[in-house]
Amino acid sequence: MLLSMRSRGRIALATALTAAFALLVPGVAHAAPPSNDDLDQATAITALPFTAQQDTSEATKAVDDPSWCQSYDVRGSVWFRYTATADGYLRASTTGSDPEMILAVHTGTRGALRGVDNGCGVGQDVTFVAKAGTTYSIMVSGYDVPGGALSLSLDSVPAAANDDFAGAQPVPALPFSAQPDFSVASYEADEPGSTCQSDGNTVPSVWYAYTNTGEAKSVTARTTGDGSAVSVYTGTSLPELTQVACKNDSYGQPTAFRAAAGATYYVRVTGPSRTYQPTTLFLDDAPALEPSIYQSPSSPTVYDTVSFSAESWNDIDQPMTVDWDFGDGATAPAGTGTVSHHYATDGTYTVTLHATSPDGRTATKTTQVVVTTHDVGIAKFTVPTAAREGDSKSISVDVSNTRYAESATVVLSRNDGNWWRTVATLTLTVPARPTKTVRFPFAYTFTPDDAADGKVVFRAQLQLDYPVRDARPSDNEVIAIATTVKPRGTRIAAV
Incomplete structure (x- = not known):
C-alpha cells in the first residue's frame, strides 16, 4: 500500500527527532565482565610473589560457584589458579581492596571443588598449607556488592621459627610477651598432652624456652585469646617432657610454677589457626603471696x-x-x-x-x-498472781552478772492477745558480782481491759547497749505466769 503524503511526512519528522536526541544524549557503554569471571578462564599465577589489581565491579556469578566459605550470597566472582612448586605455607590477601572481599581456596576440578583447610577468609588473609604439584583455585567475590577495586596478593610464607620443639624461642628476661601466628604453625609428632586442653594434639603450637639464671622463684604464665592455652614442661626432648603447669585462656588468668635455679622450662602455646582475636603469651615473676x-x-x-x-x-x-x-x-x-x-x-x-x-x-x-564474754541474765521475775481493776502493783526483775560491769536495760511488756505492748523500760548499771543481783523495780496499774480479759501476761527482756553482745542470750527473756485480773470491787485473795 502506498503511504500518503501526510504519513510519509510524519515518519520523516520522527526520524529527524530521533537523530537529534541521539546527538544530545551521550551513549551508554555496557562494560564486559572481567576476563577471569569464570573458573574455566581463571588467571594463571606462574610465579610468586604475585600481585594483581583489577576492577571486579562487573563480575558475575556462575550457577556452580561454591558457597562453602561464607554464609553470604555471592554476587559476583573472579578466579585465579596456582600450581604449587613446593610444600609449604601460602598466604593470599585482599588487603587494600574496596570493598572487603571474600577469599576461598579450592582444590579439584569444576563440579568437584573442595575447600582447603583454613582456605576461607571474609575480609581476612588466608594462610594454608600447600602441597607441591597441587593446583589451587582461588575465588574472590563480594558479599554485599558484585565486587569493586580488587587488590590480590599471593606469596609463600615461612613456618613459625619456633613451630617445633627444637626451635623453641629463648625467653631473654621477665616480664616477657609474644604474639604467635598460629596460621604458620602446626602440631609436631610426639608433642605431649595438656591437662587443660582436651584437643591439645590437634591444634597448632609454638614453643618458648625459659631458663632461670637466678635463685629459685615462682613464675606465672598466661595467654589471652579465644581457644588458646599455655603449658609448661621440664625435660630435654619431646618424648620425655613432664608437665608442671597448664592453663587455658580462662579470661587471662595465669598458672604458676616453681622455677629452680639454673633449670630450663619449655613453654608450649596452642591456639586455633584462625581467630579474630590475636593470642598473646605473658611470662612474669609471680606476685608475693599475700593471704x-x-x-x-x-x-x-x-x-x-x-x-x-x-x-x-x-x-x-x-x-x-x-x-x-x-x-x-x-x-x-x-x-x-x-x-x-x-x-x-x-x-x-x-x-x-x-x-x-x-x-x-x-x-x-x-x-x-x-x-570478750559479756553474760547477764534474768535471775528472777516477780509479778502479782492476782489483781483488781485500778490496782497498782509492783513488778520486779532481778538481773545477775558475774563478768564485767554492764549498762543493762529491761523492757517490760504485756500481751494484749495479739502483740506484745511495751509497758515500761528501765536502764541501770549492773556491777559484776558472783552472788548478788540487781533489782529493776516496776509498777503497773491494771486497766478495765485487763479486767475484761480476766488476766494479763507479762514479759521481761534484758538488753545490753550496742555493740556489746550477750554471749548467752537464752536467759535474757522471761515470760511470767499470767496474772488474774478481777473487776473493781471484787474480792481477791491477798497476794
Whole structure:
C-alpha cells in the first residue's frame, strides 16, 4: 500500500527527532565482565610473589560457584589458579581492596571443588598449607556488592621459627610477651598432652624456652585469646617432657610454677589457626603471696568455737597449705581447709598463719583475736498472781552478772492477745558480782481491759547497749505466769 503524503511526512519528522536526541544524549557503554569471571578462564599465577589489581565491579556469578566459605550470597566472582612448586605455607590477601572481599581456596576440578583447610577468609588473609604439584583455585567475590577495586596478593610464607620443639624461642628476661601466628604453625609428632586442653594434639603450637639464671622463684604464665592455652614442661626432648603447669585462656588468668635455679622450662602455646582475636603469651615473676585471715565469729566469747581460714584473691595462690598458731599455746598442723579453736578465757590473742602456695611461695600473717564474754541474765521475775481493776502493783526483775560491769536495760511488756505492748523500760548499771543481783523495780496499774480479759501476761527482756553482745542470750527473756485480773470491787485473795 502506498503511504500518503501526510504519513510519509510524519515518519520523516520522527526520524529527524530521533537523530537529534541521539546527538544530545551521550551513549551508554555496557562494560564486559572481567576476563577471569569464570573458573574455566581463571588467571594463571606462574610465579610468586604475585600481585594483581583489577576492577571486579562487573563480575558475575556462575550457577556452580561454591558457597562453602561464607554464609553470604555471592554476587559476583573472579578466579585465579596456582600450581604449587613446593610444600609449604601460602598466604593470599585482599588487603587494600574496596570493598572487603571474600577469599576461598579450592582444590579439584569444576563440579568437584573442595575447600582447603583454613582456605576461607571474609575480609581476612588466608594462610594454608600447600602441597607441591597441587593446583589451587582461588575465588574472590563480594558479599554485599558484585565486587569493586580488587587488590590480590599471593606469596609463600615461612613456618613459625619456633613451630617445633627444637626451635623453641629463648625467653631473654621477665616480664616477657609474644604474639604467635598460629596460621604458620602446626602440631609436631610426639608433642605431649595438656591437662587443660582436651584437643591439645590437634591444634597448632609454638614453643618458648625459659631458663632461670637466678635463685629459685615462682613464675606465672598466661595467654589471652579465644581457644588458646599455655603449658609448661621440664625435660630435654619431646618424648620425655613432664608437665608442671597448664592453663587455658580462662579470661587471662595465669598458672604458676616453681622455677629452680639454673633449670630450663619449655613453654608450649596452642591456639586455633584462625581467630579474630590475636593470642598473646605473658611470662612474669609471680606476685608475693599475700593471704588474709578470715575468722568467724568476728567477736568471739569463751562459749564460741572460732573458725579460721586463709584466703586470697589470686587463683594461683589456691589451695594454700597453712599451719596455725592460735596464740594461747595451741597450734594446728599444715592443711588446706578451715580450722577451729576454742579459747577458754577472755583475752587478746595473736594468731599466726604460715602459708605456702601450690608453686612454693610462702608468707606469714598475723591477726589479733579479742575474746570478750559479756553474760547477764534474768535471775528472777516477780509479778502479782492476782489483781483488781485500778490496782497498782509492783513488778520486779532481778538481773545477775558475774563478768564485767554492764549498762543493762529491761523492757517490760504485756500481751494484749495479739502483740506484745511495751509497758515500761528501765536502764541501770549492773556491777559484776558472783552472788548478788540487781533489782529493776516496776509498777503497773491494771486497766478495765485487763479486767475484761480476766488476766494479763507479762514479759521481761534484758538488753545490753550496742555493740556489746550477750554471749548467752537464752536467759535474757522471761515470760511470767499470767496474772488474774478481777473487776473493781471484787474480792481477791491477798497476794
